[in-house]
Amino acid sequence: MSQKQMTIPQTTVSSPEHRPHISRRTLLKGSAAAAVAIGAAALPSACATVEQPVPGTSSGPLRKAKVIDCHAHLNHRSRATWEADDHKLIEAADKLGIDQLCCSTLTPHWPATLDGFRECNQWTADGMRRFPGRVLGYCYVNPGYGREALEEVRRCVEEREFIGIKLYNEYTCTEPVVYPIVELAIELGVPILHHASHSHYFVEDQPRMSDGGHLAELARRYPEAMLICAHISGGGDWEWTIKALRHAPNVLLDTSGSVTDEGTVDMAAAVVGVDRLVFGCDSSMTAGVGKIRGANLSTQDKEKILGGNMMRLLRRRKS
């Protein structure tokens, strides 16, 4: 086991190669974005309005809190344009003021084979090298591979400095085959980002899909585990998911997904609290950032969601 102390890679937000098009103040405040974009000439008051404090929020200078996308993916290399597409992801993050992206690489077909997820993790590790300080790695495994899956997790976390584990839909998270992975995550002190969705119909192509209820059950079994329920805004009935997770304090809710329903982030904050929300995009970049902008929350609360809560999680790493 590596004794090296894991440090979370740092980035310099204002470095020339990583200069966000969107200022942190704008990112946090839910401003009149289009008015800004098309210029002050179109709407003379727009820019000034952006700089005014939002009632009920801090009017002081904003700290340079880190923005972390907790749910991102690098492209599988069977995709002809994978390298350019990976660069587009970083460019999108640059434009949106996202400092770091927690990435996994998924196999194009499920269930993932042993060779398939090992190859994906190798590519994720390569992505961490290609984009140092920007890409943080999740180790993706199929728990059905038992010992080999556990070895892969340990190798990725201890030797490659991956920050967590990504589980998909090979098994429902309450199946015993998943437990050793959760126990290893507890031992290592890393979070598990778990794919999840709740629809009011049977999803035929994902028969072992987990939902917020399953994650709450798993969380009760393992109260020390750090679980993240993936993409509440792309995982079916988000109101159901939020309510199902109310009493599961060790499950965080990832705000990512393509759905931009008004009130999603606000309801999640009201029901489970802002300390349990983590910002993500899952490749829906403007949807991910726009939802946080639009939420009627204080600047401090948005800072927690955008990166503070994920930072807190990552600092619990033990190796």
Next chain:
Amino acid sequence: MIVDVNAYLGHFAFRQLRHNTAAALLALMDAKKIDRAVVSSVSAITYRNAQAGNEEVAEEVRGHSDRLIPFAVINPFYAGWQDDLQICHEEFGMTGLRLYPKWHNYQLSSQCCRELVNAATERGMVISIPIRVEDNRQRSWLLNIPDVPPEEIVELVKACPKARFILLNGIGYVKSPLGRKDNGLPANYLIEISRLSALLDNEIGQLIASLGAERLVLGTGMPFSYPDPALLKIEVLAASKEDKEKIAGQNIAPWLHL
């Protein structure tokens, strides 16, 4: 000028909406610096008699015609739609329609629908078609309403070249004739951007390249959706200031006589 072609008032049967009164929506528009918004009744999507929803919207927007532009929801298979159309246009000042062929269970190719489109066009009304109302994965256990397929839209715009259409809440146009250059279709439709990507695949950029920025319009989907994601698309879009201004309001202005 920023014009949102995709806004709503009223209650949705399957989820509580906020900012769904005229006063609340105007406050949200103020906060987001949106000058005007095209609104229609949410309730009319599931009311059997959609006209009741139109009446509710007409009442709500009274006194706010400088900012809220009401459109009518008409079901061409429901008794009296011709009377409803006349009332909505002449009495309520509604300058366009929103059609829900899948929710109201009819075909865009049906004779009744074509009659409605032709009647509205004769009145100079704009016809908007929401491709979907909400994400199907979160649908109620009571129903399963599919998206309007692009091929049905293609047939409609071809069959009604004098009509003017706005396609709302759609995605995937670049893979459809609707988004292709030299597609042989009349240039009688505008594409609203709320679900299109401005980064990564950048469907908006691809459509600017194929159709021109003149064919795209801003819509947010509020209060179903947070308005911010759509506004953010324009902000981060790799396009000229002139093109952004077109999309944000200039393109739709002549259609709405603004």
